[in-house]
Amino acid sequence: MTEKNIPETSEEKKSLNFIEQIVEEDLKTGKHKEIITRFPPEPNGYLHIGHAKSIILNFGLGEKYKGKTNLRFDDTNPVKEDVEYVDSILEDVQWLGYKWHGDVHYASDYFEQLYEWAVKLIKSGFAYVDDQSGEEISATRGTPTKPGIESPFRNRSVEENTDLFERMRKGEFKDGEKVLRAKIDMSSPNMHMRDPVMYRIKHAEHHRTGNKWCIYPMYDFTHGQSDYIEGITHSICTLEFENHRPLYDWFLDRIYEEGKTRPRQIEFARLNLSYTVMSKRKLAELVEKKYVSGWDDPRMPTISGLRRRGYTPEALKIFAEKVGVAKRENIIDVGLLEFSIREHLNKIAQRVMTILNPLKVTITNYPEEREEFLSAVNNPEDESMGSRQVPFSRTLYIEKDDFKEEAGRKFFRLKLGGEVRLRYAYFIKCNEVIKDANGNITELLCTYDPLSKGGKSPDGRKVKGTLHWVSAKHSVDVNVRLYDRLFSDESPDGHKDKDFTEFINSDSLTILENCKAEPYIKNAKPGDRFQFERLGYFCVDKDSTGNKLIFNRTVSLRDSWKIK
RNA sequence: UGACCCAUGGUGUAAUGGUAACACAGAUGGUUUUGGUCCAUCCGUUCUAGGUUCGAGUCCUGGUGGGUCAGCCA
Numbered sequence: 351m352t353e354k355n356i357p358e359t360s361e362e363k364k365s366l367n368f369i370e371q372i373v374e375e376d377l378k379t380g381k382h383k384e385i386i387t388r389f390p391p392e393p394n395g396y397l398h399i400g401h402a403k404s405i406i407l408n409f410g411l412g413e414k415y416k417g418k419t420n421l422r423f424d425d426t427n428p429v430k431e432d433v434e435y436v437d438s439i440l441e442d443v444q445w446l447g448y449k450w451h452g453d454v455h456y457a458s459d460y461f462e463q464l465y466e467w468a469v470k471l472i473k474s475g476f477a478y479v480d481d482q483s484g485e486e487i488s489a490t491r492g493t494p495t496k497p498g499i500e501s502p503f504r505n506r507s508v509e510e511n512t513d514l515f516e517r518m519r520k521g522e523f524k525d526g527e528k529v530l531r532a533k534i535d536m537s538s539p540n541m542h543m544r545d546p547v548m549y550r551i552k553h554a555e556h557h558r559t560g561n562k563w564c565i566y567p568m569y570d571f572t573h574g575q576s577d578y579i580e581g582i583t584h585s586i587c588t589l590e591f592e593n594h595r596p597l598y599d600w601f602l603d604r605i606y607e608e609g610k611t612r613p614r615q616i617e618f619a620r621l622n623l624s625y626t627v628m629s630k631r632k633l634a635e636l637v638e639k640k641y642v643s644g645w646d647d648p649r650m651p652t653i654s655g656l657r658r659r660g661y662t663p664e665a666l667k668i669f670a671e672k673v674g675v676a677k678r679e680n681i682i683d684v685g686l687l688e689f690s691i692r693e694h695l696n697k698i699a700q701r702v703m704t705i706l707n708p709l710k711v712t713i714t715n716y717p718e719e720r721e722e723f724l725s726a727v728n729n730p731e732d733e734s735m736g737s738r739q740v741p742f743s744r745t746l747y748i749e750k751d752d753f754k755e756e757a758g759r760k761f762f763r764l765k766l767g768g769e770v771r772l773r774y775a776y777f778i779k780c781n782e783v784i785k786d787a788n789g790n791i792t793e794l795l796c797t798y799d800p801l802s803k804g805g806k807s808p809d810g811r812k813v814k815g816t817l818h819w820v821s822a823k824h825s826v827d828v829n830v831r832l833y834d835r836l837f838s839d840e841s842p843d844g845h846k847d848k849d850f851t852e853f854i855n856s857d858s859l860t861i862l863e864n865c866k867a868e869p870y871i872k873n874a875k876p877g878d879r880f881q882f883e884r885l886g887y888f889c890v891d892k893d894s895t896g897n898k899l900i901f902n903r904t905v906s907l908r909d910s911w912k913i914k
Numbered sequence: 915u916g917a918c919c920c921a922u923g924g925u926g927u928a929a930u931g932g933u934a935a936c937a938c939a940g941a942u943g944g945u946u947u948u949g950g951u952c953c954a955u956c957c958g959u960u961c962u963a964g965g966u967u968c969g970a971g972u973c974c975u976g977g978u979g980g981g982u983c984a985g986c987c988a
Contacts, residue, residue, distance in 0.1 A: 674926065676926090816946095881950085909949065
């Protein structure tokens with residue numbers, strides 16, 4: 351072979367994001383032989399596309415560098431968490447196509463170890479029990495520009511602290527009566543270092559540990575240690591934890607044993623999407639106030655909503671790849687998400703003809719009883735998907751939008767006296783328009799050209815328009831739900847003076863109940879995806895019943911022709 | 915009047931001291947039995963002022979703008 355030996359740059363090495371650079375450096379220098387990352391959600395709500403970015407980042411790193419990725423629930427606050435959420439999170443991660451390493455982990459599995467480390471800190475003078483109330487602690491913390499004031503309980507003896515902490519665990523005190531605090535620096539310029547609370551008392555039932563504990567560790571005293579226990583090498587989180595990193599390291603410094611893997615916290619910018627909101631609280635409000643039907647409403651940016659909408663895991667991965675990973679605040683154009691799903695569905699979706707708003711067409715020169723089957727391509731992007739036979743007869747439906755009595759040259763569709771092609775079928779010409787008493791068009795009388803079978807004109811004459819159609823008597827009635835963006839503003843929660851609900855798009859859902867599909871779709875099952883030719887990508891909703899299919903429009907086709 | 919972080923087309927991400935690149939969006943044209951796909955072209959004085967250097971988007975200093983932090987949430 352005389353293949354030209356193109357220099358290795360032809361490998362077109364894709365540039366690495368800053369986290370991949372860190373990982374490669376750590377692997378190269380031998381700091382780590384293998385990387386271990388983790389996805390650590392708190393089970394207090396449903397996952398959204400921002401979490402998907404994090405999942406894809408963490409698991410993607412594990413795959414790319416032949417390492418491992420753990421799934422760990424950060425369940426240190428029993429009053430907010432529930433198994434309902436752990437179940438949905440498990441489902442979402444698996445749906446995205448990822449397998450976590452080993453068993454699912456829970457921070458609550460480490461409560462005993464965490465307790466021991468807390469005792470160790472007490473014994474070495476780095477932690478103390480504070481009797482101050484929450485208000486007092488808050489009032490003495492100072493402000494970003496003013497140092498805090500040390501607690502009067504700050505210098506209790508090790509013995510007293512040890513005893514008090516033990517009694518906290520035993521349940522001798524009520525909620526809020528005491529906390530365990532790290533003894534660091536009340537005048538630190540970093541607020542998180544001003545004697546942060548390590549443990550608080552909560553007499554509450556935990557979804558996993560039940561009533562075994564009544565003291566629960568705070569995030570800051572849990573996360574880094576959990577990473578450490580699991581041998582995590584790169585602990586990736588979002589930007590708002592940047593200021594926590596010194597504390598993350600401070601705790602680690604005090605428990606770290608030589609020779610063990612020491613995790614490193616790395617922060618990246620969370621994902622924001624235009625025309626939607628991402629915060630758990632706001633999404634919950636949309637559900638509670640019935641602006642949407644639930645967490646998996648197809649308009650929601652939740653993973654379950656996107657799944658129901660018809661998104662594929664591949665599309666979300668394409669999206670994540672295009673969005674990239676950096677430290678800059680961002681608002682991603684929702685158009686990029688739409689591009690990603692079109693890109694994937696274009697390659698894999700079965701084509702089918704469906705009429706959303708039917709207009710009856712009678713082919714007057716086509717024999718009454720005759721019917722024939724015409725060959726239609728299943729997917730022009732994938733020859734292996736073959737073709738199917740589509741029934742044709744004298745009475746058809748076309749799209750209402752595809753007819754205008756009179757229209758300009760830019761209108762390529764059917765007009766009175768004009769000719770178009772019915773896809774895979776014949777050329778037809780419209781001769782007469784039938785209207786009801788109100789002047790609404792109810793039917794078109796057309797004639798077809800028998801020589802144009804298959805859509806080719808033997809005499810070489812051209813038509814500009816090709817319409818999709820359905821044979822009336824063979825058609826299947828289906829319902830269709832069309833979705834628009836949930837908010838009319840690009841950044842609904844970006845206005846200081848206005849509540850995000852003020853920007854809710856009241857028109858975000860359109861239900862069509864009289865749609866006509868070609869018989870091919872008859873056996874479709876919930877989750878099945880199709881391209882309705884010229885209209886967009888649709889998937890079968892779980893609300894479908896045996897005799898009525900319901901389709902969600904995932905996304906429309908790109909449309910470079912604008913109806914004015 | 916603190917600490918930490920960030921600043922490159924409309925949007926997002928690259929360029930690792932050496933010709934500012936890619937994608938999305940938009941515009942225009944071509945192909946087309948989906949007004950889809952595909953193809954082509956167009957769309958930026960790298961926030962600012964100094965400095966270092968043969969050479970700065972990149973390094974240094976100041977400024978400006980934005981973000982995060984005052985939960986016994988994560």
